[in-house]
Amino acid sequence: MPGFTKRAIRNSFIKLLNERPVNQITIRDIVEDCGINRNSFYYHYQDMPSMIEEIVLEEVNVIIQEKPAIDSLEECLDVAISFALENRRAAMHLYNSSNRDVFEQYLWRVCEYAVSTYISTAFAEEPVPEEDLGILIRMYKWECFGAVVDWMRAGMKEDIQAIFHRICQLKRGMLEEVIRRSASGEV
Amino acid sequence: MPGFTKRAIRNSFIKLLNERPVNQITIRDIVEDCGINRNSFYYHYQDMPSMIEEIVLEEVNVIIQEKPAIDSLEECLDVAISFALENRRAAMHLYNSSNRDVFEQYLWRVCEYAVSTYISTAFAEEPVPEEDLGILIRMYKWECFGAVVDWMRAGMKEDIQAIFHRICQLKRGMLEEVIRRSASGEV
DNA sequence: GGGGAAATGTCTATTTTTTTGACAAATTAC
DNA sequence: GTAATTTGTCAAAAAAATAGACATTTCCCC
Numbered sequence: 001m002p003g004f005t006k007r008a009i010r011n012s013f014i015k016l017l018n019e020r021p022v023n024q025i026t027i028r029d030i031v032e033d034c035g036i037n038r039n040s041f042y043y044h045y046q047d048m049p050s051m052i053e054e055i056v057l058e059e060v061n062v063i064i065q066e067k068p069a070i071d072s073l074e075e076c077l078d079v080a081i082s083f084a085l086e087n088r089r090a091a092m093h094l095y096n097s098s099n100r101d102v103f104e105q106y107l108w109r110v111c112e113y114a115v116s117t118y119i120s121t122a123f124a125e126e127p128v129p130e131e132d133l134g135i136l137i138r139m140y141k142w143e144c145f146g147a148v149v150d151w152m153r154a155g156m157k158e159d160i161q162a163i164f165h166r167i168c169q170l171k172r173g174m175l176e177e178v179i180r181r182s183a184s185g186e187v
Numbered sequence: 188m189p190g191f192t193k194r195a196i197r198n199s200f201i202k203l204l205n206e207r208p209v210n211q212i213t214i215r216d217i218v219e220d221c222g223i224n225r226n227s228f229y230y231h232y233q234d235m236p237s238m239i240e241e242i243v244l245e246e247v248n249v250i251i252q253e254k255p256a257i258d259s260l261e262e263c264l265d266v267a268i269s270f271a272l273e274n275r276r277a278a279m280h281l282y283n284s285s286n287r288d289v290f291e292q293y294l295w296r297v298c299e300y301a302v303s304t305y306i307s308t309a310f311a312e313e314p315v316p317e318e319d320l321g322i323l324i325r326m327y328k329w330e331c332f333g334a335v336v337d338w339m340r341a342g343m344k345e346d347i348q349a350i351f352h353r354i355c356q357l358k359r360g361m362l363e364e365v366i367r368r369s370a371s372g373e374v
Numbered sequence: 375g376g377g378g379a380a381a382t383g384t385c386t387a388t389t390t391t392t393t394t395g396a397c398a399a400a401t402t403a404c
Numbered sequence: 405g406t407a408a409t410t411t412g413t414c415a416a417a418a419a420a421a422t423a424g425a426c427a428t429t430t431c432c433c434c
Contacts, residue, residue, distance in 0.1 A: 213410065214411075225411095229411095229413080234411085234412075
C-alpha cells in the first residue's frame with residue numbers, strides 16, 4: 001500500500017516549485033531531489049504535464065478529506081485558498097505558467113465542493129426553496145473562485161484574509177435577507 | 188534506493204513514542220500508523236527492541252552529518268541534547284523504560300563526537316600539550332553526558348539551556364587558565 | 375544555423391521491496 | 405483458564421524500483 005515514492009516525488013516537485021518556475025524544473029531535478037531512479041518517475045507518472053495535473057487535482061481530494069464539513073462562510077474561502085496560502089510561491093509559479101488552466105481547474109473544484117457543502121448544511125433547517133438554494137450555490141461558487149483569481153492576478157499581494165472577512169460580512173446580510181423573504185412568503 | 192518505508196516506520200514510531208510509553212506501543216500500532224503491511228516491518232527490522240536500538244543509534248549519524256564542525260561550547264551541549272529537545276516526550280518515554288541503556292548509549296556517542304570535534308578544532312592553533320587535550324576531552328565528555336542525564340532524571344523540568352549557558356561560562360574560565368599555563372611553560 | 379550537451383520518453387531484464395495468507399508460540403486481558 | 409491479541413516465521417506472488425541502453429527531442433552556445 002505504500003505510495004511513499006510517489007509522495008516523495010510530489011513533495012520534491014512542490015518543494016522545487018517553491019524555489020523556481022515550472023519551466024526551470026526538469027524530471028532529473030525531481031528525481032535527484034528525492035534520491036530515486038529516473039525510471040521510477042515514469043513508473044508513477046506519464047510525464048511532467050500529467051504529473052502536474054495529477055498532483056494539483058489530487059490536492060482537491062486531500063482538502064475534501066480533511067474538511068468533511070464546512071461550518072462558516074469564512075471557512076469556504078479558507079478552504080478554497082488553503083493550498084495557495086501554504087505554498088505561495090508554488091501557486092504563483094503554477095499560475096504564471098502554461099499550467100494556469102490546471103490550477104484554475106483545481107480552484108474551481110475546491111470552490112464547488114466548499115460552497116455546496118456549506119450551503120446544503122447551513123440551510124438544512126431553514127425553509128428556503130430549492131431554486132433559491134441552487135442560485136445561492138452558483139453565486140457563491142463564482143464569488144469564491146473570482147476572489148481567489150483576482151488575488152492571484154494581483155500577485156497575491158493583498159491581504160486576502162481581510163478581503164474574505166469583508167466578503168463574508170456582506171454575504172451574511174444577503175443571507176438574512178433571503179431567509180427573511182422566504183419566511184414571510186414573498187416572491 | 189528509497190528507504191521510504193523504513194523511514195515511515197521510524198517516523199511513526201517516534202510519533203507514537205511522543206504519545207505514550209514504549210510498552211504501550213505494538214508493532215501493529217506502528218504498521219497501521221504508516222499504512223503498511225505487518226510483514227514489511229519484519230523485512231526491515233528484526234523485532235521491536237532492535238528497531239528501537241537501530242533508530243536511536245541512527246540518530247547519532249544524522250546529527251554528525253548535520254554538524255560536521257562544532258564551533259563553540261554551547262554547540263557541544265546543544266548537539267548532545269538536540270533529539271531530546273525536539274522530541275521531549277519521546278525521550279522521556281525512552282529514558283523511563285527498559286531501553287534506558289540504548290538512550291544513554293546514544294547520548295554518550297553524541298557527547299563523544301561533539302566534544303572531540305570541538306576540542307580538536309578549537310585548540311588546533313593553541314600550544315596545548317597532547318596530554319592536556321586528552322584530559323580536557325575526557326572531562327568534557329562526562330560533563331556533557333552528566334548534564335543531560337541529570338536533566339532527564341529530574342524530569343526535564345529545568346531550563347536546560349540556562350544550565351548549559353552557565354556551564355559554558357565556567358568552562359571558558361578554565362580554558363583560559365589551561366592556555367595561560369601552557370603558554371607560560373608551567374607544569 | 376549547426377553541433378554538442380542535456381533532457382526526454384521508451385524498452386527489457388533484473389533486483390528489491392511489499393503484500394498476502396497462513397501458522398504456531400507467546401502474551402495479555404478478562 | 406480460556407479467549408483474544410500480538411508476535412515471529414515462512415513461502416509464494418505481486419508490485420515497485422533499479423540498471424542500462426537507445427532514439428528523439430530540446431536547449432544552449434558559438
